[in-house]
Amino acid sequence: MLNVKRMKDVQLEEVRRLIVVDTRQRSRIGGFSQLLDRPEVEVHIYDHHPPSGDDFSGDLEVVEQRGANTTIMTRLLRQRGLEPSPEEATVMLLGIYEDTGSFTFPSTTPQDLEAASYLLALGADLKVVTEIMSREMTSEQVMFLNQMLENAERYNIHGLDILVTVASSEEYLQDAAFLVHKLRAMEMPDGLFALLRMGDRILLVARSKVDELDVSKVAMEFGGGGHPTAASATIKDMTLHEAKDKLLGLLPRIIKPKLVAKDMMTTPLKTISPVTTIKEAHQIMQRYGLGILPVTADGKFLGLVTWEDVEKGVLHGLGSRAVGDFMRRDVPKVNPDAPLFEVYEHIVSGNQRLLPVVRDGKLLGGITKSDLLRALYTMTPPLEPRGSGSKRRNVKALLEERLPGELLELLREMGKTADEMEMKAYLVGGFVRDLFLGRENLDLDVVIEGDGISFAEAMGEKLGVTPKVHKPMGTAILSFGDRFRIDVATARLEYYPQPASPPRVERSSLKMDLYRRDFTINTLAIDLNPSSFGELIDFFGGQRDLKEKVIRVLHGLSFVEDPSRIFRALRFESRFGFKLGRQTESLMKAAISSGFVDRLSGHRLFLELRLILKEEDPLKVLIRMEDFGLLKVFHPKLSLAPRIRKLLSRTAEVLNWYRLLFLPEEVDQSTVYLLSLTEELGEAERAELLERLRIQGTLRKRLTDERREAQKALWRLRPQMDRWAVFELLEPFCLEILLYLMVLCEGKERQRLLADFISRSRHLRPELKGRDLQALGIPPGPHYQQILRRLLQARVRGEVEGREGEIELVKREFMAKMAGKE
Known part of the structure; x- marks a missing residue:
C-alpha cells in the first residue's frame, strides 16, 4: 500500500525535497540530516512539538503545538x-488517539478534539x-512488563x-510506549x-504529569525530544547502567524544585533596627510572643537577636x-530559590530557629521549623511507598462546584x-469554613500579602x-x-494593649494574620494565585477540627485578649452542631470568672x-450562656426563667409562621427575641x-414606649371586635x-384576630388614589383623606372588592351627598 524504502536504498544526491513530519530536530532524522x-x-x-535547541528550519514550516501531529494534517486537508x-x-x-493517550494526556488541546469530531463525521470507525x-x-x-515492574525504583527528587x-530484550519489541503507559497507569x-x-x-521512554518536570529536556540530553509530558530517545554506545546513572544525574538539575525557600517562608517578618534598645526588643518580643527577631537597616539584613539574648541583657x-x-x-x-534540601540542612542539621531568606542583601522573609515541617507534610516522604505521605490538598473542584461562574x-x-x-x-475565614x-x-x-488597598x-x-x-x-x-x-x-498582625481593648494593627504575613483569628476552623485559607489556584493552606489544624466538629482557640490568652470570642464560640457551637x-471550655470559664467579659463595652x-438573637436557634445559645453565667453580664436580673423559656420557644414558632406566609416585608427577628427575653424585667x-447596652433611637423606643402601648392594645383586643376595630387598634x-x-397572646380567638391583621388587613390599601377622585369630578380638599379612609375601612371589612367596587362606593356615599348639597 505504501512505497517504503530503507534508508540505505535512498539516493540522497537525487533528493530535491525533504518532507519531515512529527519532528524538526536534526538528531532525530539520522542520515537525512546531511540534506539540510x-x-x-x-x-x-x-511538527507539533515545542521548540528545542536542536531544531532546524525549513522552506515551509507548519508548526503548531497540538497533542497529535495528525491534528495539523487534518486541518490542512480541510483547508x-x-x-x-x-x-x-x-x-x-x-493517530490522534495514540498521540493523546485517548485524550487523557495533558498535551491534548481543543483542536485535537475538533479534528477527531471531523474525522468521525467523515465515517471514521471507532470500533x-x-x-x-x-x-x-x-x-x-x-x-517484559513484569520485568519493568520488578526493576522499578522510586525516587523523591x-x-x-x-x-x-529498566528492562532488557534481545529482540526488538513492538509497542514499548504502550507498555510504559500500562506501567504508568498501575503506579501513578x-x-x-x-x-x-x-x-x-x-530506548528511553519518558512521561510526566506535572509542570515541574519537562521530560522533553531529559530526552534531548540523550539525543531525543518530544513534549513536556511525553518524550523519547534512542541511546547508542551506552550500557543500561551508564544510561541510568546519567539519567539520575540529570534529573535533580532538570526538575524544578516543587518547593523552594520563597514558597515556605513567612513574610513580612517583624523586624527591629540595630539602634533598638535591648529593653525595647524585650518588650516587642513579649507583646507579639516572638522568640527571635531579625535586625535590619533600610531593609538590609544585619543579624538575629533571640529571646534568650535580650532576657539576659535585661537581667545584666x-x-x-x-x-x-x-x-x-x-x-x-x-x-x-534555594531548594527544600538546602533549607532542611540549615534548620535541621544546623539547628537554626529562623532561616532568613535574602536577595541582594535585602530580607524577604524567614523560615521557621514549623514552616519546614508544614512543607514536608505536604510532600511524599523520600523512599516511602505511595500513600504513606500526605499531599497538599487542592479544592479547585470544590470551588467550581459551589460558586457561581461569575464569582469563580x-x-x-x-x-x-x-x-x-x-x-x-x-x-x-468564614467562606472557606462554610465551603467545607x-x-x-x-x-x-480576601487577604493580601502586600498592600491590600492598592490591590x-x-x-x-x-x-x-x-x-x-x-x-x-x-x-x-x-x-x-x-x-x-x-x-x-x-495581611496584618494585631496585639491588645489591654484585655478587652480594641486591637492595634501592623502589617504582617498570612500565617500571622490567621494566627490572630478566633478559632482554628476560621484559619483555613485558599491560594488564588494562578500557579497554585485552589491550594488549601492549613497552619493550625482547621481541617481536623471541622472533621471532628470541635471549637478550639489558637492560644491560651485568646478569651482574655478578646472576651467577645466567648459569645462567638457559643454561636458556632449551636449553629454547626459542634x-x-x-x-477551650476551661479557658472560657477562667476568662469569665476573672471578670474579663465585664470589661467589654456595652456597645x-x-x-x-x-x-446571637439572629441565629437559627437563639434559645439554644442563650441556654449555654446561662450555663456559663453570661446573662448576668448584661443585667443581674436577666435569666431564662420558665416563662421566659416558654416565650422564647413561642417566638421561634411565631417567626416560622410569619416566614411561611412569604410576605415581602422582612422581620428583624433579633428585636422580637429581645422583647421576649426582657419580658420579666x-x-x-x-x-x-x-x-448598659447603650441602646438608643428606634430600638429603645420599641423596647419601652411601643412595648407598653402594645401591651395595652393587646389587653383591649376582644374576640367580638370587627376587622376595622382590630385594624384601628x-x-x-x-x-x-x-x-x-402574637407571642404574648393567649386564647385562639384573639390569636386569630392578630394573625388575620398581620397576614391580611395591614397590607390592604384602596386602589383609588387622589388623582382618581379628581378624575371622578371631586375637587381636591381635606375630604380626600376622609374618602380614602372610608375606602380603606370598606376594604378591611370586605364591603367592596376591586377598583369598580370602590368607585361605586364613592359615588354612592360621597358624590351623591355633594350633588345634594349643590
Whole structure:
C-alpha cells in the first residue's frame, strides 16, 4: 500500500525535497540530516512539538503545538477541500488517539478534539480504533512488563515522585510506549522513565504529569525530544547502567524544585533596627510572643537577636544598650530559590530557629521549623511507598462546584492581578469554613500579602467598581450590588494593649494574620494565585477540627485578649452542631470568672447579643450562656426563667409562621427575641439594661414606649371586635411589635384576630388614589383623606372588592351627598 524504502536504498544526491513530519530536530532524522545543508534541497516541516535547541528550519514550516501531529494534517486537508475516505479517516483518528493517550494526556488541546469530531463525521470507525487501542498484550509483552515492574525504583527528587525502571530484550519489541503507559497507569508517579534495551540499542521512554518536570529536556540530553509530558530517545554506545546513572544525574538539575525557600517562608517578618534598645526588643518580643527577631537597616539584613539574648541583657542591666552591639551577625541565610534540601540542612542539621531568606542583601522573609515541617507534610516522604505521605490538598473542584461562574472567574482574576502586582492573594475565614461545611456563603474575605488597598484599587479599576477603603486597618470592600461582596484586607498582625481593648494593627504575613483569628476552623485559607489556584493552606489544624466538629482557640490568652470570642464560640457551637474543646471550655470559664467579659463595652456586648438573637436557634445559645453565667453580664436580673423559656420557644414558632406566609416585608427577628427575653424585667431594670447596652433611637423606643402601648392594645383586643376595630387598634405598631404580641397572646380567638391583621388587613390599601377622585369630578380638599379612609375601612371589612367596587362606593356615599348639597 505504501512505497517504503530503507534508508540505505535512498539516493540522497537525487533528493530535491525533504518532507519531515512529527519532528524538526536534526538528531532525530539520522542520515537525512546531511540534506539540510544543501541549498538545492527544499525542506518542508510539519511538527507539533515545542521548540528545542536542536531544531532546524525549513522552506515551509507548519508548526503548531497540538497533542497529535495528525491534528495539523487534518486541518490542512480541510483547508484544501480534500476529504479522506472512511478508511483513511479511521487511520488518522487512530493517530490522534495514540498521540493523546485517548485524550487523557495533558498535551491534548481543543483542536485535537475538533479534528477527531471531523474525522468521525467523515465515517471514521471507532470500533476499529477501540480494538487496536485496547489490544491484548502478547506473552512477550507481559513478561517484559513484569520485568519493568520488578526493576522499578522510586525516587523523591525536589518533592516529586519519580519512577525509574529498566528492562532488557534481545529482540526488538513492538509497542514499548504502550507498555510504559500500562506501567504508568498501575503506579501513578509524577514522572516515569523507562530505559528499555532492545538488541544493541536502548530506548528511553519518558512521561510526566506535572509542570515541574519537562521530560522533553531529559530526552534531548540523550539525543531525543518530544513534549513536556511525553518524550523519547534512542541511546547508542551506552550500557543500561551508564544510561541510568546519567539519567539520575540529570534529573535533580532538570526538575524544578516543587518547593523552594520563597514558597515556605513567612513574610513580612517583624523586624527591629540595630539602634533598638535591648529593653525595647524585650518588650516587642513579649507583646507579639516572638522568640527571635531579625535586625535590619533600610531593609538590609544585619543579624538575629533571640529571646534568650535580650532576657539576659535585661537581667545584666544592659537594657539601654543597642541590640546591634549584641546581635548574631554570622548566621546562615538562603536565597529565595534555594531548594527544600538546602533549607532542611540549615534548620535541621544546623539547628537554626529562623532561616532568613535574602536577595541582594535585602530580607524577604524567614523560615521557621514549623514552616519546614508544614512543607514536608505536604510532600511524599523520600523512599516511602505511595500513600504513606500526605499531599497538599487542592479544592479547585470544590470551588467550581459551589460558586457561581461569575464569582469563580472574579477570583481567578484576583489571583492574576496579585501575580501582576507581585503579591499573594488568599480566600480566608468564614467562606472557606462554610465551603467545607456545605453552607451557602457569598460574603468573601480576601487577604493580601502586600498592600491590600492598592490591590483593591487595581481590581476596582479593572472591574469598574469603586472600593470602599478604610486606610487605618488596611482594608477595602468591593461591592457587586445584591449579588455578593468581597472584603479585601492587608495581611496584618494585631496585639491588645489591654484585655478587652480594641486591637492595634501592623502589617504582617498570612500565617500571622490567621494566627490572630478566633478559632482554628476560621484559619483555613485558599491560594488564588494562578500557579497554585485552589491550594488549601492549613497552619493550625482547621481541617481536623471541622472533621471532628470541635471549637478550639489558637492560644491560651485568646478569651482574655478578646472576651467577645466567648459569645462567638457559643454561636458556632449551636449553629454547626459542634462542641467546645476541653481546653477551650476551661479557658472560657477562667476568662469569665476573672471578670474579663465585664470589661467589654456595652456597645460590643449588644452587638454580640444581637448576633446571637439572629441565629437559627437563639434559645439554644442563650441556654449555654446561662450555663456559663453570661446573662448576668448584661443585667443581674436577666435569666431564662420558665416563662421566659416558654416565650422564647413561642417566638421561634411565631417567626416560622410569619416566614411561611412569604410576605415581602422582612422581620428583624433579633428585636422580637429581645422583647421576649426582657419580658420579666421591670421598667427600671429594662432601663438599666438599655443604658448598659447603650441602646438608643428606634430600638429603645420599641423596647419601652411601643412595648407598653402594645401591651395595652393587646389587653383591649376582644374576640367580638370587627376587622376595622382590630385594624384601628393595631395599625400604629410595626411588624416586630405585632409578632411580639402574637407571642404574648393567649386564647385562639384573639390569636386569630392578630394573625388575620398581620397576614391580611395591614397590607390592604384602596386602589383609588387622589388623582382618581379628581378624575371622578371631586375637587381636591381635606375630604380626600376622609374618602380614602372610608375606602380603606370598606376594604378591611370586605364591603367592596376591586377598583369598580370602590368607585361605586364613592359615588354612592360621597358624590351623591355633594350633588345634594349643590
